[in-house]
Amino acid sequence: MLEIAEKIKNKTATEQEILAFTKEFNNLLEGIKEDLSA
Amino acid sequence: MNESSPTMAPVLEKKNPELSEAGKREFASNITIANKNIQEIEGQVSNMSEEEFKAKMVEGSPLKKKLGTALKCISAIAFAGLTVGVFGGAIAGGSGVSESAQKVVEEVASYLSVNGGAQVNLLKVFGVLAVYMTASYAAFSGIYKGEQIEKANA
Numbered sequence: 001m002l003e004i005a006e007k008i009k010n011k012t013a014t015e016q017e018i019l020a021f022t023k024e025f026n027n028l029l030e031g032i033k034e035d036l037s038a
Numbered sequence: 039m040n041e042s043s044p045t046m047a048p049v050l051e052k053k054n055p056e057l058s059e060a061g062k063r064e065f066a067s068n069i070t071i072a073n074k075n076i077q078e079i080e081g082q083v084s085n086m087s088e089e090e091f092k093a094k095m096v097e098g099s100p101l102k103k104k105l106g107t108a109l110k111c112i113s114a115i116a117f118a119g120l121t122v123g124v125f126g127g128a129i130a131g132g133s134g135v136s137e138s139a140q141k142v143v144e145e146v147a148s149y150l151s152v153n154g155g156a157q158v159n160l161l162k163v164f165g166v167l168a169v170y171m172t173a174s175y176a177a178f179s180g181i182y183k184g185e186q187i188e189k190a191n192a
């Protein structure tokens with residue numbers, strides 16, 4: 001994830017990577033919500 | 039001097055690619071979910087006692103690791119938002135985006151530098167993040183409607 005975030009930061013990410021990133025980012029946020037409620 | 043000469047063309051700043059129409063729809067959907075998730079996380083953290091929060095944020099805990107990754111990702115995107123062309127202009131150029139992005143970068147850096155990551159600092163991050171997400175989404179919504187692409191890429 002951080003690798004794609006760096007690519008976005010450096011503006012070298014592809015559309016596929018950007019969309020995969022937003023999806024993975026939401027999975028990560030879901031995990032945080034679960035950990036907080038555990 | 040011939041201003042129309044190709045050699046005189048301005049050097050364009052590097053940008054992430056402009057998303058396809060299908061990509062913009064998927065992006066909008068994912069960002070909407072992310073915004074909702076971030077608000078929910080902020081609510082969860084706000085409703086926890088300091089002791090509960092500290093117990094979950096012990097060194098090496100899954101929560102601490104995930105939060106660290108999420109904040110680094112947010113910071114990288116906010117950093118890109120300080121210039122132009124984040125997601126091919128999808129998030130950039132909106133009123134207040136750069137200013138709030140700057141605050142996000144600063145607050146995340148400050149939070150990550152605090153040993154243990156105090157709850158109060160995390161809530162401060164969420165505070166600036168909420169402003170950034172709102173400004174970004176407003177900018178994205180306009181661009182998505184095809185109204186501000188030129189402005190965003192200017």
